[in-house]
Each structure stands twice: as structure tokens, then as C-alpha cells.
Amino acid sequence: MRIISANSIFNGINFLSQEMVLIIDDFGILKDIVKKTEIQSSEIEHYDGIIGPGFVNAHCHLELSHLFCQIKPNQGLIEFIKQVMTKRNNFNRKAQEDSAIEADFKMWESGIVAVGDISNVNSSFKIKASSKIYYHTFIELIGLNPLQSETIFEKGLTLLNELENYNLIGSLAPHSPYSSSKLLINKIANYNSLNNLAFSIHNQESEEETKFFAGKSSDIDDLFTYLNIDINWFNPPKISSLLSYLDIIPNKKSLLVHNTFCREEDIIASKSKFINWCFCPSANLFIENTLPNYDLFLNHNQNWCLGTDSLASNQKLDLCFEASILLAKSPLISIESILKALTYNGAMALGIEDKFGKLIIGKNTGLNLIQHSDKQLNFIKKIA
Ligand SMILES: [Zn+2]
Structure with a gap:
């Protein structure tokens, strides 16, 4: 299991509240979306940027x-x-x-x-x-x-x-x-x-x-x-x-x-x-x-x-x-x-x-890390 957090998480339709993290399995399947407070901070993979579906x-x-x-x-x-x-x-x-x-x-x-x-x-x-x-x-x-x-x-x-x-x-x-x-x-x-x-x-x-x-x-x-x-x-x-x-x-x-x-x-x-x-x-x-x-x-x-x-x-x-x-x-x-x-x-x-096109529990819809700065959207890498 991996626990993913980012500066912001976009679910395909809107941004999630900043306190949320994603739990994905080793095949990239989204298992759950939970509050950070429910997770030990040492287990969290944090990314600088926006994470969203493929x-x-x-x-x-x-x-x-x-x-x-x-x-x-x-x-x-x-x-x-x-x-x-x-x-x-x-x-x-x-x-x-x-x-x-x-x-x-x-x-x-x-x-x-x-x-x-x-x-x-x-x-x-x-x-x-x-x-x-x-x-x-x-x-x-x-x-x-x-x-x-x-x-x-x-x-x-x-x-x-x-x-x-x-x-x-x-x-x-x-x-x-x-x-x-x-x-x-x-x-x-x-x-x-x-x-x-x-x-x-x-x-x-x-x-x-x-x-x-x-x-x-x-x-x-x-x-x-x-x-x-x-x-x-x-x-x-x-x-x-x-x-x-x-x-x-x-x-x-x-x-x-x-x-x-x-x-x-x-x-x-x-x-x-x-x-x-x-x-x-x-x-x-x-x-x-x-x-x-x-x-x-x-x-x-x-x-x-x-x-x-x-x-x-x-x-x-x-x-x-x-x-x-x-x-x-x-x-x-x-x-x-x-x-x-x-x-x-x-x-x-x-x-x-x-x-x-959106984060769906039970599915791997891809996870991308992107960064946004001054009229520019940059793809950084695939997370899943
Ligand atoms: Zn054409």
C-alpha cells in the first residue's frame, strides 16, 4: 500500500480538501481517500504540486x-x-x-x-x-x-x-x-x-x-x-x-x-x-x-x-x-x-x-503529478 499526499489533490471534477490523502495499492488501484490525521505521517509519500487522475x-x-x-x-x-x-x-x-x-x-x-x-x-x-x-x-x-x-x-x-x-x-x-x-x-x-x-x-x-x-x-x-x-x-x-x-x-x-x-x-x-x-x-x-x-x-x-x-x-x-x-x-x-x-x-x-477521468475507488485511473505556474501547466511524472 502507498499513501499519497500533495499540495493539492484534484479528483477529476474539483479539488479535495487539503487534509485528504489517497491510499493506493501496488497496482495503482485507489483503495480509499482518508484524512491525513488517520495516518502516521512517516508513512505518507508527499509530492510538491497537484495530483490528479490520468x-x-x-x-x-x-x-x-x-x-x-x-x-x-x-x-x-x-x-x-x-x-x-x-x-x-x-x-x-x-x-x-x-x-x-x-x-x-x-x-x-x-x-x-x-x-x-x-x-x-x-x-x-x-x-x-x-x-x-x-x-x-x-x-x-x-x-x-x-x-x-x-x-x-x-x-x-x-x-x-x-x-x-x-x-x-x-x-x-x-x-x-x-x-x-x-x-x-x-x-x-x-x-x-x-x-x-x-x-x-x-x-x-x-x-x-x-x-x-x-x-x-x-x-x-x-x-x-x-x-x-x-x-x-x-x-x-x-x-x-x-x-x-x-x-x-x-x-x-x-x-x-x-x-x-x-x-x-x-x-x-x-x-x-x-x-x-x-x-x-x-x-x-x-x-x-x-x-x-x-x-x-x-x-x-x-x-x-x-x-x-x-x-x-x-x-x-x-x-x-x-x-x-x-x-x-x-x-x-x-x-x-x-x-x-x-x-x-x-x-x-x-x-x-x-x-x-476521475478518482474512482476500486479502479486505477492513473495518477499524474503536475505543476502549475504562470499560465503554464507542466507534467512532472506519473505516480501510478
Ligand atoms: Zn483530427
Whole structure:
């Protein structure tokens, strides 16, 4: 048994009273939370900093890890997508797997215990199956033409079935509103709702998406020209992309990723649903060189969590690094709310809050030591 105390202990939702200590067994399982006065002080391991549950990375693409340093920054989302599409297959399977293994290991070493991870293909399944990290895999589907939605949906189910053969948990996810038809989004949303599974979509990541839905000339048209896909039949709804599909996404466990160009009216309209907004600040700076207006989400009391996105658009998969960007941009964010975003909110978004994201007696949800100083959150080490 180990008795752990720290300057402060965060339970995933709020700070515990300073007189409390944690009792964990040799496997890291939390046995009890008791008052210091009940314990002999010589038995206590004290840490300088904050101790809290392991981090949940709500958005990652482990299968793109081999694209580290392969893509030029600040070229905008559409150029980024083109480069990912052309470069991702320039590497053999072994090189792809080796990069993913290393990225998975580094995430674990940086205190991440659970990940919401996008897969377009099966290349990372084996790695996720043998990882110490818990993965919820989003099988991502792309298809703007409604006539193809049934075929694409069936292909997604086949890949999901293959994932489940590795004993991994997953659900289906449309890539984005500009690359997935409303019919396809609807099919996926219904499937996930029926099976009580998390839903995820890249949302309002670039201004080009807003223009595309408004019927204005947009780089997204160039992307379809580049891909040789005719979209003349596409009828722009002349509302924001989010408002065009908000009515059909699940009422809960809906994870909207990026939200860089989300406006206040979108957030207000979204209150009809229980949305988990996932921010990936480092990737936003890399791709679009801008950040969401976080204060809008805070002012409307929204649930938000954090993701790293992939190594194609990030220098490291490190949630404290992401949190520090947010703290610098929005100084009003409390340390409590950022810690909750890193733990409980991420777990809730993935539907795993009974296993991760908070201190649960009888479970090992990871224990991280972190320090907070002047708009900076630093991961120090794993305690369990
Ligand atoms: Zn992404």
C-alpha cells in the first residue's frame, strides 16, 4: 500500500480538501481517500504540486504519426488535407507502425491513459490493442455524395467489426460536414445513438468551411476539383456548417472537434444538445495559425475537453502543452476547469467516465503529478 499526499489533490471534477490523502495499492488501484490525521505521517509519500487522475486525449490520429515534420505549417486546412492525402502512403507499413508505437509510448509517458482516436484504415489496430492506453476508436467515414452513403456506411461497419476482433472499442464518425453528406451523418448518428456510443466530427475547422456552406467560392471547391469529384449537385444550405447538421447528431456523447470558426450563435443553438467541444490548439496554430475564441464557450458554460490531433499537425502529443496554449490565450480559465477538461470532461465525451477521468475507488485511473505556474501547466511524472 502507498499513501499519497500533495499540495493539492484534484479528483477529476474539483479539488479535495487539503487534509485528504489517497491510499493506493501496488497496482495503482485507489483503495480509499482518508484524512491525513488517520495516518502516521512517516508513512505518507508527499509530492510538491497537484495530483490528479490520468489525462484523456479526446482527439488524436495515431495512424498519422509517421507524418511528423512532413507537412509545412500555416498553409490552411485544405492544403494540409491535400498533403496528408498524398504523403500518408509514401511510407511502408513498418515505418508507419514504428512511428505509431513511439507516439503511443510517449503519450503514456506524458500521463495520458485514454485516447479518442480516429482511424480511416486498420494500420494502428494492432498497436492500440497491445497498448497500456485505453483507446476508443472512431472509424472515420468520408463521402459527400448522398448516393454513396449506404456503401460507405457498410464499409465503416466492416472496419468496425475488424476493430472489435482486436478486442477494441469503437464507433463510427463522419469526417466533417463538408466531406460527409447529411444522409451519411444521419446514418452514423443513428447507429451510435442506438448503441449508446460516442459520436465525433471535425467541426468548423476553417473559414473555407463557412464559405462553402454559405455558397461562396471556397478552397473546398478546389479540393474537390483536385480530387476529381464533381459536386455541382451540392446545394449550399446558406447557414453555418454546424447549423446544417446540428438537428441530426446524438443528443449526448457528441464530440465536436476544433470549432475554430464557431460563432456565438452556433454555440447558443447547440444548447439544445449536450455537446462536448474538443479543442486542439496546437494543431489550429499549425494549420490555420489561429485559435477558437475560447471565452465564448466559457461564457456559455459549455463542456469542453482537449485533444492533441496528430503528429502531422503537432510537434508532440502532450496535453499539458495544449492546456498551456489555452491558459496563455484565455487567462480567465481557472486551473480547476482546465484540469477537468484534461480528465473528467474527456472521459465523459468518450463515454468512459466509469473507468477514467476521475478518482474512482476500486479502479486505477492513473495518477499524474503536475505543476502549475504562470499560465503554464507542466507534467512532472506519473505516480501510478
Ligand atoms: Zn483530427
